Amino acid sequence: MNDPRGSHLSVLLDLSPTQWHLSALPSPANAYPLSLSSFLSQLLAFLNSHLACKHENSLAIFGALPGKSVVLYSSTNPPNVSQTIDANSYPPFKLVDSTVVLRVAEEMDNLDDPEEEEPIALVGALTKALCCMLWDSHLQGHQMMPDPRILILSVSPDHATSYIPIMNSIFSAQKLKVTIDVCQVYGPETVFLQQAAHLTGGSYIHLERRDALLQYLIMSFLPPPSIRKILSVPTQDRIDFRAACFCHKTIVDVGFVCSVCLSIFCQPVPVCSTCRTKFPIKTLQRLNASRPLPSTTAVNNTRSDHRPNSIRSKCTNNTEFQPTCSIKWYR
Numbered sequence: 001m002n003d004p005r006g007s008h009l010s011v012l013l014d015l016s017p018t019q020w021h022l023s024a025l026p027s028p029a030n031a032y033p034l035s036l037s038s039f040l041s042q043l044l045a046f047l048n049s050h051l052a053c054k055h056e057n058s059l060a061i062f063g064a065l066p067g068k069s070v071v072l073y074s075s076t077n078p079p080n081v082s083q084t085i086d087a088n089s090y091p092p093f094k095l096v097d098s099t100v101v102l103r104v105a106e107e108m109d110n111l112d113d114p115e116e117e118e119p120i121a122l123v124g125a126l127t128k129a130l131c132c133m134l135w136d137s138h139l140q141g142h143q144m145m146p147d148p149r150i151l152i153l154s155v156s157p158d159h160a161t162s163y164i165p166i167m168n169s170i171f172s173a174q175k176l177k178v179t180i181d182v183c184q185v186y187g188p189e190t191v192f193l194q195q196a197a198h199l200t201g202g203s204y205i206h207l208e209r210r211d212a213l214l215q216y217l218i219m220s221f222l223p224p225p226s227i228r229k230i231l232s233v234p235t236q237d238r239i240d241f242r243a244a245c246f247c248h249k250t251i252v253d254v255g256f257v258c259s260v261c262l263s264i265f266c267q268p269v270p271v272c273s274t275c276r277t278k279f280p281i282k283t284l285q286r287l288n289a290s291r292p293l294p295s296t297t298a299v300n301n302t303r304s305d306h307r308p309n310s311i312r313s314k315c316t317n318n319t320e321f322q323p324t325c326s327i328k329w330y331r
């Protein structure tokens with residue numbers, strides 16, 4: 001917080017029309033319905049709070065829509081619009097508010113009406129956010145912004161088909177020391193976003209009281225990572241470490257890991273489809289024999305501690321195949 005350049009926040013909005021429609025519908029399973037307009041009004045109050053914390057604080061907002069991702073607002077490249085003078089509003093707040101509302105309405109209106117909605121382009125929005133951070137740091141003499149972070153406001157469930165690109169984006173964020181915070185505003189818990197927050201040192205919150213969204217945002221996500229050490233910010237007490245197999249892109253309880261390239265498969269394969277390594281028939285027989293019966297495959301791979309997933313460190317041991325708690329690898 002002592003850095004004169006302030007803190008940077010990138011916000012990723014999940015703008016899935018179907019999920020927002022479901023979120024706004026009152027039902028016994030949805031005790032606290034939240035519409036997109038109500039969500040946006042609370043979000044704008046949070047974004048204004050971020051800008052109000054320090055004059056130098058910067059902000060970028062991205063939208064993840066079905067099949068595409070867009071930049072909704074960037075304080076380093078603000079839209080050139082003439083504003084009417086209003087004595088009751090602070091111009092920087094008004095610029096963010098009017099731009100975000102207008103851009104979200106534009107993008108939602110431009111969406112086609114297909115029979116089946118495409119998955120939202122979360123990976124595209126995430127990589128855009130990382131690229132914009134890199135570009136801004138390039139403009140500032142290759143100095144990465146202080147406390148860079150990304151807040152993902154998600155309403156969609158996991159899309160297992162995007163497992164590999166999303167994990168690659170998380171590893172890029174980790175390398176750039178970008179913190180990823182996640183607020184699952186509606187829908188089930190997301191395995192991949194839990195892992196994103198865990199691996200980058202961010203917070204993951206699954207919102208149950210949606211009527212208190214603004215309070216959650218301000219209490220948990222307003223303080224930049226550097227001052228969270230002295231605040232009691234919510235952390236995850238349970239993390240789902242399951243992965244998606246590379247062959248069918250489904251989330252697996254028991255996976256088989258290639259000891260050469262760490263590709264994950266849901267069943268023993270004679271040749272790794274990624275690195276083309278061939279495995280001996282004896283290994284395959286042993287792996288097949290060790291597979292749990294269908295009725296007992298449901299292994300809870302949720303761990304209650306904060307240790308990093310042990311797959312990567314153990315898989316480099318290329319001497320003997322050993323089953324772990326629920327991940328098995330070739331050797």
Ligand SMILES: [Zn+2]
Nearest residue numbers: 245247248266
């Ligand atoms: Zn598979």
Ligand SMILES: [Zn+2]
Nearest residue numbers: 258261272275
């Ligand atoms: Zn391999």
